[in-house]
Amino acid sequence: MAVRILLVDDHPVVRQGLRTLLEGRSEWEVVGEASDGVEALEKVSAAQPDVVVLDVTMPRMNGIEACRLIKQKDPNAEVLFVTQHDSPQMMREALAVGARGYVVKSNLARDLLEAVEAVSQHRVFTALARNPQPAG
Amino acid sequence: MKLRILLADDHEIVRRGLCALLQKREGWEVCGEASDGREAIEMAKQLNPDVVIVDIGMPHLNGLDTTRQLLQHDPHFKIIVLTITDSDQVIREALDAGARGFVLKSDAARDLVSAVEALQSKRMFFTPRVNDLVLRGFLDKGHAISRHEPPSLPILTAREREVTQLLAEGKSSKEVASLLNLSTKTVETHRSNIMRKLSLHSIRDLVVYAIKNNIIQIQMPPQSTTAETPVA
Numbered sequence: 001m002a003v004r005i006l007l008v009d010d011h012p013v014v015r016q017g018l019r020t021l022l023e024g025r026s027e028w029e030v031v032g033e034a035s036d037g038v039e040a041l042e043k044v045s046a047a048q049p050d051v052v053v054l055d056v057t058m059p060r061m062n063g064i065e066a067c068r069l070i071k072q073k074d075p076n077a078e079v080l081f082v083t084q085h086d087s088p089q090m091m092r093e094a095l096a097v098g099a100r101g102y103v104v105k106s107n108l109a110r111d112l113l114e115a116v117e118a119v120s121q122h123r124v125f126t127a128l129a130r131n132p133q134p135a136g
Numbered sequence: 137m138k139l140r141i142l143l144a145d146d147h148e149i150v151r152r153g154l155c156a157l158l159q160k161r162e163g164w165e166v167c168g169e170a171s172d173g174r175e176a177i178e179m180a181k182q183l184n185p186d187v188v189i190v191d192i193g194m195p196h197l198n199g200l201d202t203t204r205q206l207l208q209h210d211p212h213f214k215i216i217v218l219t220i221t222d223s224d225q226v227i228r229e230a231l232d233a234g235a236r237g238f239v240l241k242s243d244a245a246r247d248l249v250s251a252v253e254a255l256q257s258k259r260m261f262f263t264p265r266v267n268d269l270v271l272r273g274f275l276d277k278g279h280a281i282s283r284h285e286p287p288s289l290p291i292l293t294a295r296e297r298e299v300t301q302l303l304a305e306g307k308s309s310k311e312v313a314s315l316l317n318l319s320t321k322t323v324e325t326h327r328s329n330i331m332r333k334l335s336l337h338s339i340r341d342l343v344v345y346a347i348k349n350n351i352i353q354i355q356m357p358p359q360s361t362t363a364e365t366p367v368a
Contacts, residue, residue, distance in 0.1 A: 017148075
């Protein structure tokens, strides 16, 4: 079954890069894009994604708050954080608000596909830049 | 003949996005991708691209010093600087370094193709804010841009700026020596000269100097749901 993915990042060029990486998998479909947390909440209702790929630092509403509200709105949607914050503390905060995955942007080419696959199957995937920690 | 573009950004995801954007244009090709300034310089010398796009905030050698060194090697390089901020100081330094295009990363999807087209036609491309500043500077006989700014980096040599960045990134003298193919003793001499010239007394002071002068960029965690921090 197709995995429906929503991309949320305030930089269009990053969303384009994510889309390019994800579209390599024929069974995955990018069903929408949003540029901040507020828009992400609207798109979650409209597009009903299986996986939300979410940046942390965004205008209007950051990713941590957006994740908390997305999980309230649609507990079945899994959230994968894609961020520049290579920080265990930020990762713990992300998991605490309901995210299933956390990967850093500097290693996306290595981690993104594996991470989306894991969280789409409701498995946890976390990988900081220097210390990849995939977990079942 | 194809227009050949070299991309330099430390984030592969950004390079993917930029590649997708640029290669939609018929007749344009991304001939190389570099993940830091030093690699960009090596690749530019080998590939001789028509346009070089450099991110300002790269490790090892930032985009401004990359621009300076590229143009020192060959003044014909056409360089577009990509940045997450268009503060007066960054704009001034990019112009001083010799960049012919200046594009905000957040606007790259909209502006980058236009910027490359401008350089291809031997014109320059700047964001509206840069145009305003340049005009203001012209109307005010060239002084408006820099009047209230701290002095930029007049007293450090190109090599000293490289060493400053690497030390501020947390590398030891030995690691810097290895990266720059110098002896540890030479790096320590550079380090002493840098500290003396800038009247600094500790590595902490050096890091603060590097941040204030856009030699390195730091990232702040989000403070609140309404925080607006320019992070890629």
